[in-house]
Amino acid sequence: MPSRRPVRPHRGRPTPRPPTDSMQDALLKALESAVSNLGVPAGEIRLERPKDADHGDFTTNVAMTLARPLGRSPRDIAQDIRSALDGVSGLSRVEVAGPGFLNFYLDADTVGDVLRRIRKRGDEYGRSDVGHGAAIMVEFVSANPTGPLHLGHGRQAALGDGIAALLEWTGWVVHREFYFNDAGKQMEKLAHSIWVRYQQALGEEASLPDDAYQGAYIQELADSFRAEHGDGFRGDDSAEVLRKMERHAVAVLRAEQVRDLEGFGVHFDEWFRESSLYDDGRVDATVEALGATGLTYEEDGALWLKTTEFGDQKDRVMRKSDGSATYFLPDVAYHLTKWERGFTHVINVQGSDHHGTVDRVRAGLQALGKPPGYPEYVLHQMVTVERGGQEVRFSKRAGSYATMGELVEQVGVDVARYFFLMRRPEAHLSFDLDVALDQSDKNPVYKVQYAHARMCSIFARAAEAGILATNAEADPSLLTDGAERELLNQLAEFPELVERAARDRAPHVVCDYLERTAGMVNSWYHGGNPSRNPELAVLVDDPALRAARLALADGIRIVLRNGLGLLGVSSPERMDRRVDE
RNA sequence: GUCCCCGUAGCUCAGGUGGAUAGAGCGACUGCCUCCUAAGCAGUAGGCCGCAGGUUCGAGUCCUGCCGGGGACACCA
Numbered sequence: 033m034p035s036r037r038p039v040r041p042h043r044g045r046p047t048p049r050p051p052t053d054s055m056q057d058a059l060l061k062a063l064e065s066a067v068s069n070l071g072v073p074a075g076e077i078r079l080e081r082p083k084d085a086d087h088g089d090f091t092t093n094v095a096m097t098l099a100r101p102l103g104r105s106p107r108d109i110a111q112d113i114r115s116a117l118d119g120v121s122g123l124s125r126v127e128v129a130g131p132g133f134l135n136f137y138l139d140a141d142t143v144g145d146v147l148r149r150i151r152k153r154g155d156e157y158g159r160s161d162v163g164h165g166a167a168i169m170v171e172f173v174s175a176n177p178t179g180p181l182h183l184g185h186g187r188q189a190a191l192g193d194g195i196a197a198l199l200e201w202t203g204w205v206v207h208r209e210f211y212f213n214d215a216g217k218q219m220e221k222l223a224h225s226i227w228v229r230y231q232q233a234l235g236e237e238a239s240l241p242d243d244a245y246q247g248a249y250i251q252e253l254a255d256s257f258r259a260e261h262g263d264g265f266r267g268d269d270s271a272e273v274l275r276k277m278e279r280h281a282v283a284v285l286r287a288e289q290v291r292d293l294e295g296f297g298v299h300f301d302e303w304f305r306e307s308s309l310y311d312d313g314r315v316d317a318t319v320e321a322l323g324a325t326g327l328t329y330e331e332d333g334a335l336w337l338k339t340t341e342f343g344d345q346k347d348r349v350m351r352k353s354d355g356s357a358t359y360f361l362p363d364v365a366y367h368l369t370k371w372e373r374g375f376t377h378v379i380n381v382q383g384s385d386h387h388g389t390v391d392r393v394r395a396g397l398q399a400l401g402k403p404p405g406y407p408e409y410v411l412h413q414m415v416t417v418e419r420g421g422q423e424v425r426f427s428k429r430a431g432s433y434a435t436m437g438e439l440v441e442q443v444g445v446d447v448a449r450y451f452f453l454m455r456r457p458e459a460h461l462s463f464d465l466d467v468a469l470d471q472s473d474k475n476p477v478y479k480v481q482y483a484h485a486r487m488c489s490i491f492a493r494a495a496e497a498g499i500l501a502t503n504a505e506a507d508p509s510l511l512t513d514g515a516e517r518e519l520l521n522q523l524a525e526f527p528e529l530v531e532r533a534a535r536d537r538a539p540h541v542v543c544d545y546l547e548r549t550a551g552m553v554n555s556w557y558h559g560g561n562p563s564r565n566p567e568l569a570v571l572v573d574d575p576a577l578r579a580a581r582l583a584l585a586d587g588i589r590i591v592l593r594n595g596l597g598l599l600g601v602s603s604p605e606r607m608d609r610r611v612d613e
Numbered sequence: 614g615u616c617c618c619c620g621u622a623g624c625u626c627a628g629g630u631g632g633a634u635a636g637a638g639c640g641a642c643u644g645c646c647u648c649c650u651a652a653g654c655a656g657u658a659g660g661c662c663g664c665a666g667g668u669u670c671g672a673g674u675c676c677u678g679c680c681g682g683g684g685a686c687a688c689c690a
Contacts, residue, residue, distance in 0.1 A: 076630090078629095078630075080629080080632095082633085083628095083633095083636085084633075084634085087633075091633090093632060093633095096632075096670080096671085099670070100670085105670095106670080129633075130632085130633040131632075131633070131670075131671075132632095132670095133632080133633065176690070178690095213690060216689090216690070217689070217690075218689080218690060243689095332688075333688085334688050335688095336688095345615070345616065345686075346686085349687085349688045350688095351688085352688040353688060354688075356688090358687090358688065358689085358690090359689075359690050363690095383684095384617075384618065384683090384684060384685080385684060385685065386685085386690095387616085387617050387618080387684075387685060388616080388617085388684090388685045388686060389685095389690090390617090391616090411617085411618080413618070413619080413683080413684085414683080414684085418625090421624075454626085454627095455625090455626070455627090456626090456627085458617095458618055458619075459618085459619070459626075460618095460619075460682095460683075462624095462625060462626090464624095464625065464639085466639090467625085467638085467639070471652075472651095472652060472653080473638095473651090473652090473653085474638075474639070475638095476637095476638070479638090482651065485651075486650070486651065489650070489651075490650080493650080528629095529629095532629065536629085540626095540627080541627090541629090543627095544627055544628090544637085547627095547637070547638080548627095548636095548637080551637080551638095554651095555654095555655095557650070557651095558650075558653090558654060558655090559654095560650080561648095561649060561650060561654085562648095562649060562650070563646095563648050563649040563650090564646090564648090564649080564654090569650085570650095606651090607651070607652095
């Protein structure tokens with residue numbers, strides 16, 4: 033492994049509203065006032081950062097949106113707005129461009145002001161308070177205790193934790209919860225599978241039914257049970273013995289799951305057991321409550337709920353004719369506890385194969401008076417692993433699928449987390465091992481980490497040269513190079529980007545941002561190679577320019593570190609090549 | 614059959630609330646470096662954004678219909 037100082041993601045602290053980009057605010061105000069003089073109610077004015085640096089530091093399409101209500105040409109309106117913006121300080125010029133965009137160009141010092149904001153806030157830069165400290169629950173992973181965590185769980189762990197971190201960064205107080213089904217049929221199946229392997233180990237005739245758990249881990253569980261409890265259960269399939277085996281299996285498997293998750297840097301605030309819903313009578317209470325709504329009926333000996341009343345495709349069985357509950361019932365009971373525990377905001381992260389349950393759980397909750405969209409769902413697609421362009425299955429242990437632990441062992445936590453996050457949840461994720469194991473800039477994780485390490489190395493070098501860097505009062509208006517200016521705007525965008533990523537529950541947006549930023553950083557850094565362009569190096573002779581560039585390097589370092597930390601990825605100060613292949 | 618997701622460069626994927634010339638990485642190709650600051654650097658090529666309609670001043674983005682891929686449709690979880 034590269035030697036690295038692990039940087040814990042900053043978590044759990046709601047922060048006050050940060051000092052915003054005052055230029056952005058001032059410009060928006062000036063625009064609002066200019067537009068209000070045009071005689072039509074303006075909707076929300078959007079001040080955007082153009083993707084093309086030639087289009088200024090900010091841009092707006094407001095003139096175009098006003099063209100229809102005003103019955104005038106967009107460019108004409110833009111001209112009017114433009115002339116009303118004289119005297120906004122920090123603004124060097126305004127251009128009307130294209131079909132009617134207003135492009136704003138700022139003074140170098142105003143653009144550079146972002147460095148003061150970043151360095152003032154440090155580790156907190158990028159945090160905001162749109163959540164106002166409200167409580168929100170993210171439920172994720174929620175694997176059954178019937179086997180090891182597989183790749184899909186890995187993606188879900190990264191995704192749920194990433195969404196949780198994004199919410200924390202935007203001012204929510206987040207509760208991470210893991211729900212596991214330790215009741216019902218699959219538990220019996222698990223116990224029976226182990227029982228069969230146990231009997232076989234003792235030389236008894238026994239065979240696994242087709243629907244039993246097959247993986248090699250079942251054999252291991254049978255072995256460890258035998259080691260712990262001995263050989264005294266030959267041919268004994270009493271409920272008591274099966275229960276013993278079940279308890280043993282659940283304990284072992286859960287411990288393994290916890291170990292995998294902890295090793296992955298994912299920690300839960302609460303592990304919620306399905307069986308507890310039966311133990312404390314919540315399942316029965318839910319049946320009663322639903323019955324009281326008048327939306328239930330009996331048919332074929334089963335008890336149904338009219339979920340179609342709330343948009344479900346068909347009505348659902350709550351209690352089977354044999355008297356036992358379907359999973360639907362504890363699911364509703366479980367979500368009621370979420371509400372009752374004060375979580376009126378809940379996000380469930382699940383595999384898209386569960387999408388069929390969304391409508392019915394919501395319907396059950398709606399029948400009991402909860403709001404229609406409760407809870408919110410983020411459904412993600414599957415993960416496949418590829419190497420050399422071929423799909424690989426490298427698990428010896430789990431049978432047909434690869435485990436999360438094996439993958440993390442191969443590629444490391446940073447790479448695994450990043451790769452799981454870098455695609456939109458609803459897109460298939462193809463995990464390319466060739467790229468994941470590459471340690472150059474080709475690997476997006478390393479690319480970003482290298483960019484961070486490069487900035488750190490500048491400070492190390494400056495320290496060697498006896499240059500005091502961080503306390504220098506830098507004048508950012510000296511950063512006039514195109515690459516520098518672009519970087520400044522890129523850094524300024526970070527807080528807005530975190531807000532958007534949180535709002536959209538989309539950690540991949542952060543990955544995308546970090547890779548773009550790292551690309552700019554690496555190019556800026558290489559451009560200042562002392563043997564080629566000594567005048568573009570950070571550590572130039574001119575003390576003022578040097579201080580300004582060091583401030584930029586510092587700003588970059590902070591933003592990359594904050595961004596990586598948010599994703600649960602470390603920010604090493606130096607990268608040492610791993611040779612232990 | 615019904616419902617959900619996806620379809621963007623050879624491959625893997627980004628593309629805010631509809632805006633300017635559709636981007637990145639890998640791969641390919643062309644230069645350069647072997648000095649230095651990091652296991653390279655700089656650049657080029659590559660696109661009917663699945664197809665067809667529609668809405669709009671403007672559509673990869675919104676609507677409808679088709680085609681293709683994946684998933685879900687139990688008194689299983």
